[in-house]
Amino acid sequence: METKTLTGSCLCGSIRYTVHGETQRAFHCHCSRCRKATGTGHASNLFVAGTLTWDAGESLVRHFKVPEAERFTNAFCSECGGRVPRSAAGSGMVMIPMGSLDDDPGIEPQARIFQGSRAAWSCSGHALPGFDAMPG
Structure with missing residues (x-):
């Protein structure tokens, strides 16, 4: 796998980050926790074997760990609520x-994962019309 450097930010731009490492996999996750955390039909998540560096706004990062969840934690900006990356301790x-x-x-x-949790209205695979902007 190729080593990459990826950058990103939260919605308001107060948090900026750099991830350096090897991209491993990416999924659209339809589990109920991802739907609740994003307010959408699924979360699109990329998994990188590497390191996360906060370039700005680290003090604004908040984490919400679902108590009964083994792996689910939502990392987000305390200013705008935009989701940001997280590292699982000791996992790399x-x-x-x-x-x-x-x-x-x-x-x-x-892949689409946790399809059994997919909301009936979300990403059914049926073709929908597409627009470059909000349709009139």
Whole structure:
């Protein structure tokens, strides 16, 4: 795998980060926790074997760990609520919310996971019309 340097930020730009490492996998996750954390039908997450560096705003990063969840933690900006990456302690793995990236990671999601939790209205695979801007 190729080593990459990826940068990104939260919605307001107060938190900026750099991740350096090897992209491992990317998924669209339809679990109920990802849906609740994003307010959307799924979360698009990139997993990188590497390091996470906060370039600005580290003091604004907040974490919410679902008490009964083995792995789920939501990392976000305390100013705008935008999701930001997190590292699992001791794993050497960084999970990046793909929407927070400034760069093209060079990898597309390989699968939709937790499809059994998919909301009936979300990403059914049926073709929808596409628009470059908000339709009139």
